[in-house]
Amino acid sequence: MKLPIYLDYHATTPVDPEVFRAMTPYFTEIFGNASSRNHEFGWTAESAVAQGREQVAQLIGASEREIIFTSGATESDNLALIGIAEMYQERGNHLITSSIEHKAILDTCAYLEKKDFTVTYLQPDQTGQISAEAVAAAITPRTILVSIMAANNEVGTINPIAAIGKVCKERGVLFHTDAVQAAGRIPLSVEAMGIDLLSLSAHKIYGPKGIGALYVRRRNPRVRLAPMIHGGGHERGMRSGTLNVPGIVGFGKAAELALRNFETENKGIALLRDRLWNGIREQLDEVYLNGHPTERVSGNLNVSFAYVEGESLMMGMKELAVSSGSACTSASLEPSYVLKNMGVGDDLAHTSIRFGLGRFTTAEEIDFAIKKVVATVRRLRDLSPLYEMAKEGIDLKSIQWTGH
Ligand SMILES: *Cc1c(COP(=O)(O)O)cnc(C)c1O
Numbered sequence: 373m374k375l376p377i378y379l380d381y382h383a384t385t386p387v388d389p390e391v392f393r394a395m396t397p398y399f400t401e402i403f404g405n406a407s408s409r410n411h412e413f414g415w416t417a418e419s420a421v422a423q424g425r426e427q428v429a430q431l432i433g434a435s436e437r438e439i440i441f442t443s444g445a446t447e448s449d450n451l452a453l454i455g456i457a458e459m460y461q462e463r464g465n466h467l468i469t470s471s472i473e474h475k476a477i478l479d480t481c482a483y484l485e486k487k488d489f490t491v492t493y494l495q496p497d498q499t500g501q502i503s504a505e506a507v508a509a510a511i512t513p514r515t516i517l518v519s520i521m522a523a524n525n526e527v528g529t530i531n532p533i534a535a536i537g538k539v540c541k542e543r544g545v546l547f548h549t550d551a552v553q554a555a556g557r558i559p560l561s562v563e564a565m566g567i568d569l570l571s572l573s574a575h576k577i578y579g580p581k582g583i584g585a586l587y588v589r590r591r592n593p594r595v596r597l598a599p600m601i602h603g604g605g606h607e608r609g610m611r612s613g614t615l616n617v618p619g620i621v622g623f624g625k626a627a628e629l630a631l632r633n634f635e636t637e638n639k640g641i642a643l644l645r646d647r648l649w650n651g652i653r654e655q656l657d658e659v660y661l662n663g664h665p666t667e668r669v670s671g672n673l674n675v676s677f678a679y680v681e682g683e684s685l686m687m688g689m690k691e692l693a694v695s696s697g698s699a700c701t702s703a704s705l706e707p708s709y710v711l712k713n714m715g716v717g718d719d720l721a722h723t724s725i726r727f728g729l730g731r732f733t734t735a736e737e738i739d740f741a742i743k744k745v746v747a748t749v750r751r752l753r754d755l756s757p758l759y760e761m762a763k764e765g766i767d768l769k770s771i772q773w774t775g776h
Pocket of ligand 1 (some may be wrong): 382383443444445446447474476521523524525550552553572573574575576582583584
């Protein structure tokens with residue numbers, strides 16, 4: 373077993389060796405530009421792109437002509453929101469999303485708000501879910517787009533996407549979903565789920581970084597999109613720029629692998645995830661699961677360890693590569709906006725750790741992680757006067773703090 377142990381699969385995944393092998397020739401021998409229509413080099417690259425497009429389309433039950441390649445899901449999310457907002461402006465200026473979307477959605481919405489669009493941010497329930505009823509209630513005659521993520525990147529909660537898609541169809545509103553964390557982890561079908569636009573990223577499914585896709589529905593209804601990048605008219609004019617051929621080949625192979633081992637892989641990862649959770653909660657008190665107990669993607673475990681500050685916990689177990697619920701972006705340690713909007717109090721939000729398991733996680737690594745987490749939490753709690761007082765039955769809320 374090699375240290376440190378990677379348990380941050382929501383942030384990125386390693387490229388699968390099979391994906392890497394498929395990509396390699398496209399850097400050197402098969403280097404053509406897929407838009408060179410006049411020679412063999414171009415044709416070979418073009419047919420590799422066609423295959424990648426087909427494989428990515430299959431992952432979500434789409435047709436290959438509905439896949440637009442981008443530089444990643446951040447661009448896909450931007451293109452979906454801004455492209456629709458611009459194109460359907462005369463129909464309305466209202467968008468609906470949730471308060472716990474990825475920043476690629478939230479920051480794009482903030483940008484649109486500066487451009488005279490209005491955005492409704494739905495609040496999730498305590499498990500991190502957005503209900504179809506909440507979406508229905510927020511739709512107005514001016515609504516042009518609903519964007520709700522398929523699965524959350526912090527707590528792993530899966531949204532009722534098919535029900536939300538149905539509401540949007542009934543009300544004649546376009547539906548976009550950021551499916552980056554859902555892809556390869558739950559079955560996705562743009563038809564069955566009534567999805568009009570869907571964002572994907574290769575590096576979250578064992579493909580390379582810097583390549584993503586936006587699915588754009590072509591019929592029932594035909595969705596139109598204003599481009600953000602101009603020049604050359606690639607990708608049916610919606611996203612110009614020379615195609616990243618090796619990236620697309622790798623993305624395609626990654627999508628194929630995700631489908632090939634779908635059930636066994638996700639079952640195995642969920643078993644390891646449950647083993648980690650059980651190991652932790654059997655040995656520690658006052659640990660709380662964040663997110664939905666069952667409607668959760670296979671590799672996600674987000675836990676609050678009361679009385680232990682998340683950043684300190686991470687620093688105390690450097691052998692584990694995990695993420696904490698606090699983003700130490702600036703001088704202040706802000707608790708995660710996702711947990712906050714789910715109603716997790718600041719005290720518990722500050723103590724949260726996100727474990728992300730994936731394809732290459734082993735039982736040996738999980739057993740090591742359990743030992744490490746339990747020992748570190750115990751050590752930090754032994755140093756914590758608050759934990760000691762709580763154990764002695766003192767109600768911490770009754771304490772009169774001085775010095776403020
Ligand atoms: C990682 C991630 C993104 C951004 O994808 P990139 O390809 O890294 O730009 C968007 N949404 C979610 C939910 C993600 O997890």
